[in-house]
Amino acid sequence: xxxxxxxxxxxxxxxxxxxxxxxxxxxxxxxxxxxxxxxxxxxxxxxxxxxxxxxxxxxxxxxxxxxxxxxxxxxxxxxxxxxxxxxxxxxxxxxxxxxxxxxxxxxxxxxxxxxxxxxxxxxxxxxxxxxxxxxxxxxxxxxxxxxxxxxxxxxxxxxxxxxxxxxxxxxxxxxxxxxxxxxxxxxxxxxxxxxxxxxxxxxxxxxxxxxxxxxxxxxxxxxx
Amino acid sequence: xxxxxxxxxxxxxxxxxxxxxxxxxxxxxxxxxxxxxxxxxxxxxxxxxxxxxxxxxxxxxxxxxxxxxxxxxxxxxxxxxxxxxxxxxxxxxxxxxxxxxxxxxxxxxxxxxxxxxxxxxxxxxxxxxxxxxxxxxxxxxxxxxxxxxxxxxxxxxxxxxxxxxxxxxxxxxxxxxxxxxxxxxxxxxxxxxxxxxxxxxxxxxxxxxxxxxxxxxxxxxxxxxxxxxxxxxxxxxxx
Numbered sequence: 001x002x003x004x005x006x007x008x009x010x011x012x013x014x015x016x017x018x019x020x021x022x023x024x025x026x027x028x029x030x031x032x033x034x035x036x037x038x039x040x041x042x043x044x045x046x047x048x049x050x051x052x053x054x055x056x057x058x059x060x061x062x063x064x065x066x067x068x069x070x071x072x073x074x075x076x077x078x079x080x081x082x083x084x085x086x087x088x089x090x091x092x093x094x095x096x097x098x099x100x101x102x103x104x105x106x107x108x109x110x111x112x113x114x115x116x117x118x119x120x121x122x123x124x125x126x127x128x129x130x131x132x133x134x135x136x137x138x139x140x141x142x143x144x145x146x147x148x149x150x151x152x153x154x155x156x157x158x159x160x161x162x163x164x165x166x167x168x169x170x171x172x173x174x175x176x177x178x179x180x181x182x183x184x185x186x187x188x189x190x191x192x193x194x195x196x197x198x199x200x201x202x203x204x205x206x207x208x209x210x211x212x213x214x215x216x217x218x219x220x221x222x223x224x
Numbered sequence: 225x226x227x228x229x230x231x232x233x234x235x236x237x238x239x240x241x242x243x244x245x246x247x248x249x250x251x252x253x254x255x256x257x258x259x260x261x262x263x264x265x266x267x268x269x270x271x272x273x274x275x276x277x278x279x280x281x282x283x284x285x286x287x288x289x290x291x292x293x294x295x296x297x298x299x300x301x302x303x304x305x306x307x308x309x310x311x312x313x314x315x316x317x318x319x320x321x322x323x324x325x326x327x328x329x330x331x332x333x334x335x336x337x338x339x340x341x342x343x344x345x346x347x348x349x350x351x352x353x354x355x356x357x358x359x360x361x362x363x364x365x366x367x368x369x370x371x372x373x374x375x376x377x378x379x380x381x382x383x384x385x386x387x388x389x390x391x392x393x394x395x396x397x398x399x400x401x402x403x404x405x406x407x408x409x410x411x412x413x414x415x416x417x418x419x420x421x422x423x424x425x426x427x428x429x430x431x432x433x434x435x436x437x438x439x440x441x442x443x444x445x446x447x448x449x450x451x452x453x454x455x456x457x458x459x460x461x462x463x
């Protein structure tokens with residue numbers, strides 16, 4: 001079976017499982033909303049301050065929510081050792097990883113569909129005219145977060161303190177992504193809004209490098 | 225659910241296998257050849273290395289040293305190819321509790337690129353006596369029902385190498401009879417079976433060979449074509 005086809009089957013399985021349990025999405029959305037709302041209460045920013053600090057607060061909320069969401073991605077395969085059933089199947093380990101990455105990307109993007117409008121209202125920022133460009137920045141930023149996070153979720157799944165281990169491993173690695181995503185988002189909220197191709201290139205390069213690395217190491221990742 | 229005539233009958237060679245988990249050595253220079261079509265009962269106490277050997281045969285685990293070879297009609301097979309022909313029932317059910325019985329089988333049928341999936345799933349559920357519970361979530365099943373479904377999942381793609389780790393666990397009297405009938409059919413179909421157990425059950429009577437492990441080594445082996453009954457009787461006496 002080809003890798004894309006197997007990844008789509010895994011994606012379908014992840015979506016069905018999530019629709020049935022709502023284990024990841026509910027926690028992620030609620031957590032990210034709480035972070036954004038609490039930040040707005042704590043800082044009570046003006047429109048100019050929002051343009052300056054808002055993107056950073058937004059991406060920090062995405063990062064924390066993402067690391068919360070990614071934790072069960074592999075850990076929930078351990079309850080009945082279903083990860084073994086997937087590894088027994090004649091599919092590549094990368095397709096398994098890719099399927100989970102696609103599912104996590106959909107979950108995070110769905111959470112952001114709720115989070116971003118709430119953020120815009122609370123921080124008095126207008127999204128008109130920048131929606132498509134913002135979607136591009138979010139897509140590149142989310143992809144990097146999810147690719148790296150899914151890999152580390154597989155690494156930390158067998159650890160006893162995985163809830164703590166995942167953010168400890170993940171957040172330092174994501175520093176370049178955080179900086180690039182914040183700068184690219186800040187450029188969009190500036191007056192006039194602009195698409196900063198330099199930071200977009202860094203985001204794109206981050207995604208390609210970590211996706212390639214995950215392809216190279218996936219056999220070791222999923223091995224006991 | 226017998227072995228498909230299209231699937232080759234598989235043999236396995238374990239050559240000087242060591243498996244270490246930190247300071248603990250689970251398998252020590254274990255060498256064993258299982259010929260195509262053999263039904264091997266893998267005996268031994270807890271910690272003897274049975275599960276580790278089965279997981280290495282299933283390619284879920286790599287040996288620390290040594291080689292595992294798969295072959296069919298003396299032709300070596302690549303490990304990547306063998307997965308398609310291997311089925312496993314493990315200690316855990318390897319099933320998604322939040323999926324129904326039919327959804328679980330559908331998922332794995334798709335991962336094995338099987339054809340005519342709905343009919344195949346229906347047959348598998350009928351075979352394991354769970355057709356009436358096809359739409360029930362697995363988490364609502366008893367241990368025995370889960371075990372039956374686990375075996376149905378392992379047999380869905382008509383494997384020619386079946387690895388069973390304590391398959392009788394949780395099965396009631398009726399379930400044990402079903403297990404025996406299913407394994408007898410598989411043996412007739414030429415499926416190679418490697419079944420571990422530390423307790424006596426009826427399925428052991430199907431064994432054409434018995435291998436006893438102790439301390440990660442082969443302690444006793446009735447040999448290919450030998451009589452496994454003395455070893456199996458010893459297990460009965462211990463039980």
